[in-house]
Amino acid sequence: MSLLDIQNLDAGYGDLQILTDIDLSVDEGEYVSIVGPNGAGKSTVMKTIVGIASHLGGEISYRGSDVSKMPPEEVIREGIAYVPQTANIFPSLSIDENLRLGAYVLDEVPTDRQQAIYNRFQPLSDRRNQQAGSLSGGQRQMLAMGCALMLDPDLLLLDEPSAGLAPNLVDDMFDRIDDINDAGTTILMVEQNAKEALQRCDRGYVLANGQNRDEGPGNELLHDEEVRQRFLGG
């Protein structure tokens, strides 16, 4: 049984349907990416999983339970954490306060876990009491991931973690994501940077116009002539 199993999913915003008949699965421990052109509906898949876009039909099961009707706070308690593409930190709060807020659905702040996050993201550790708004783009992305890791999720959803990063920081960010996956966290990631995402992941899905277009091992998709021409810019 897959950790996450999506079948025949229709979803959108209010009555506006964006996704049609999406099938997608993620196994325990896997690193799966979703790529495709702008507006394909990649982020909408993530938002539907966590209950902030409208589920219009089909199944979303997590560890065999139907999560398609759950409000976001319950989905999170099931072990799924989500890092949105934008507005993923509180700029006027300190780094320490942001991390503690990451654990808001828990009864108490897991201080051991917080320390482990500081160990993983050293630049955050050095700046614990600074306002998050003073961080660089790469450090902000680390903080957003750190907030999600405060929940010790089994499944981490990352929406375009490389967006807005200077080119020299992109590899570092993907290395950090590899490390998180190697430490046992299952990852589902949406990326504009399709080449890098497909190189790094175990399996990928290509979405276009709200529908599945292709799927397979990342390296196979990367070398598939049609996928390259149509979706990866040749």
Ligand SMILES: Nc1ncnc2c1ncn2[C@@H]1O[C@H](COP(=O)(O)OP(=O)(O)OP(=O)(O)O)[C@@H](O)[C@H]1O
């Ligand atoms: N809150 C919303 N209300 C209405 N339509 C929306 C909303 N958010 C996104 N859309 C529309 O849904 C479609 C899919 O958007 P989505 O963000 O899922 O695409 P994407 O593949 O992630 O693309 P991008 O890489 O540009 O973010 C687009 O046409 C977008 O305009």
